[in-house]
Amino acid sequence: MADAATAAAAEATAEATGKKVLIVYAHQNVCSFNAAATHAAVEVLTLEGYTVVVSDLYYMNFKATATAEDINGEVHNPANFQYANETKLAWEEGKLSADITVEHKKLKEADLVIFQFPMYWFTVPAIMKGWIDRVLTLGFAYTPEKRYSQGIFKDKRAMLSFTTGSLESMFSDHGINGDMNVTLWPIQNGILHYCGFQVLAPQIFWAPSSVACDVHDTMLVTWRSRLKGLLAEAPLSFTPSDCFDGETGFQLKPEFKEIHANKEFGPTVGTHMGKSLPPNNQRKAGA
Known part of the structure; x- marks a missing residue:
């Protein structure tokens, strides 16, 4: 029995070999729960045979603002600057700033992208929103013809993994914060699915700052267990x-x-x- 289990594990690892995971991580504190969740993902996925790359946005001092500085050289229409159109042209001409092209390479190679963050004001932190605004460049990540289920990244998977400041009951359809499903729609549909990603169910860590340390341990054990079969999960449903x-x-x-x-x-x-x-x-x- 043990030999069969070992063989199955080896086969699963062999199948995973060659797969790459990008973790886009946003937290200022290296001792935070989000940091612990990121470390757990790196450790488990690496043991499962994946190559894991982490974009630690605060450590990288990633620029959050989408400006003309993202383009090397002159823009095409300075009198009527339109960021999406100008960066599309810059991407085609190889004129995007280096910090964007580095992230493009990571994203292009990734089979799975995990966004790890604390939920701020019912969405992602500003530095992560800046990554989304700048890295998901028109032409590279989407076009009017290639979006949603026909999107450029339709062969890739993505998911949100995040902490909340409020308890789960507060994010219910009877709770003061409203239904978490409604909160997630603009992010999961309007960003991830829009670019074609197959979106996996989110990993939500409910109010870790309000619970005891042993609950933290349980949360991380659950996360570690899920990580082992993550790429085999069925994605969420979109029309x-x-x-x-x-x-x-x-x-x-x-x-x-x-x-x-x-x-x-x-x-x-x-x-x-x-x-x-x-x-x-x-x-x-x-x-």
Whole structure:
């Protein structure tokens, strides 16, 4: 029995070999819970056979502001500077700043991207939002033709792993902060899925600053256990792009609406068709 288990583990490691994981990490404190979660991910994924790269944004002093400084040389239209268009041209011409191109290389090579952060004001910290604004460059990460289920990164996976300052009950559909599924929709759909990523269910560490150290240990044990099978998980569900009609302003096609007309819940948190929101649509695969 032990030999079979060992052989299975070896086979799984062999299958993982060659796979790369990028962790985009944002926390100022090397002794934080987020740091511990990052260390756990690096350790477990490395043992599983993955190559793990960490972009430690605070340590790197990563520039958060999207400005013309991101382009080496002259911009094409200084009188009417448009960041997305100018950086797309700079990317095509090899004129983007080095800090962006380095992250492009990491992202291009990654099979999985984990965003590890403390939730600030119901979203990611400013330095991580700056990474998103600057690194997910038009042309490189998305185009009007290549987005959502037809996105450039459709063969890659991504997920959020984060801490909250509030208890889980406060992020419920009856809680003062509102439903966490609604909070996650703009990030998971509007950023990750928009670029084509297959989005894995988030890893949420509820209010670690408000619980005892032994609860921290339990949280990390759960995270370590999940990490071992992470790339085998089914992604979250989003409505495919071909269910929308571009000629009508990308509205749901009549045949798709007909399929869901008599269902209790809408298809997703964002595209809900005026129905009740599907429970845990942004927190659990297949929900």
